[in-house]
Amino acid sequence: DKKLRIAIDGPASAGKSTVAKILASDLNYIYCDTGAMYRVLTLQALRHDVDVEDESKLVALLKDTDITFEPDGNQQKVFLNGENVTTDIRQPDVTNAVSAVSAHKGVREELVRRQQVIAEAGGIVMDGRDIGTAVLPDAEVKIFLVASAKERAERRYKENISKGIETPLEVLQKEIEDRDYKDSHREVSPLVQADDAVLLDTTSLSIDEVVGRMKEIIQKLI
Ligand code: C5P
Numbered sequence: 001d002k003k004l005r006i007a008i009d010g011p012a013s014a015g016k017s018t019v020a021k022i023l024a025s026d027l028n029y030i031y032c033d034t035g036a037m038y039r040v041l042t043l044q045a046l047r048h049d050v051d052v053e054d055e056s057k058l059v060a061l062l063k064d065t066d067i068t069f070e071p072d073g074n075q076q077k078v079f080l081n082g083e084n085v086t087t088d089i090r091q092p093d094v095t096n097a098v099s100a101v102s103a104h105k106g107v108r109e110e111l112v113r114r115q116q117v118i119a120e121a122g123g124i125v126m127d128g129r130d131i132g133t134a135v136l137p138d139a140e141v142k143i144f145l146v147a148s149a150k151e152r153a154e155r156r157y158k159e160n161i162s163k164g165i166e167t168p169l170e171v172l173q174k175e176i177e178d179r180d181y182k183d184s185h186r187e188v189s190p191l192v193q194a195d196d197a198v199l200l201d202t203t204s205l206s207i208d209e210v211v212g213r214m215k216e217i218i219q220k221l222i
Pocket of ligand 1: 099100103131
């Protein structure tokens with residue numbers, strides 16, 4: 001079997017990582033969460049008091065930032081210079097600063113380069129904002145996942161409650177919309193559906209249904 005590259009893009013909290021992980025495990029592929037890489041650099045910036053607008057300082061910080069992943073059952077652990085930061089990178093302070101960090105050209109060049117190395121051998125499911133457009137423009141499969149902002153906020157709300165994070169639903173919806181706006185309006189590789197990506201609206205679909213639809217899309221394409 002050919003080892004495919006599967007690119008999954010879409011707005012915040014559309015369920016990309018949840019379904020990408022399942023798909024990767026079903027296909028026996030690698031899963032790469034590129035958003036986690038931008039989050040790790042953001043955590044570093046917050047810890048080192050680096051201004052999220054200061055591109056050259058962020059690029060310098062990134063040079064000393066080793067980012068690695070390790071499987072953890074159905075989940076994945078994320079390490080920053082060997083330290084497990086899986087929980088830290090999901091905290092609201094990181095989430096609300098990450099779009100500023102990811103907007104810089106120099107930051108994107110370096111992280112895209114690292115992502116391309118990870119994807120080199122194929123057999124990978126990679127999710128993010130610019131995978132189909134910039135990281136893997138030749139990916140065999142490109143899927144653009146969307147869902148209504150209301151439903152995305154509700155999903156994030158439930159997920160947060162299960163982790164003990166209590167943010168009101170309206171605040172979450174506003175944060176999601178703000179992040180989408182910033183990600184879609186930045187100059188360098190903004191969030192946009194690739195011309196050859198298949199659009200999949202997951203509003204009111206279950207996780208299993210989304211994974212099923214994705215497998216149908218893959219079957220049709222190969
Ligand atoms: O996917 P996740 O919500 O964890 O991504 C966090 C942030 O990282 C996004 O809001 C976006 O600013 C940035 N990102 C990006 N390009 C990617 C993946 C994530 O700019 N490929």
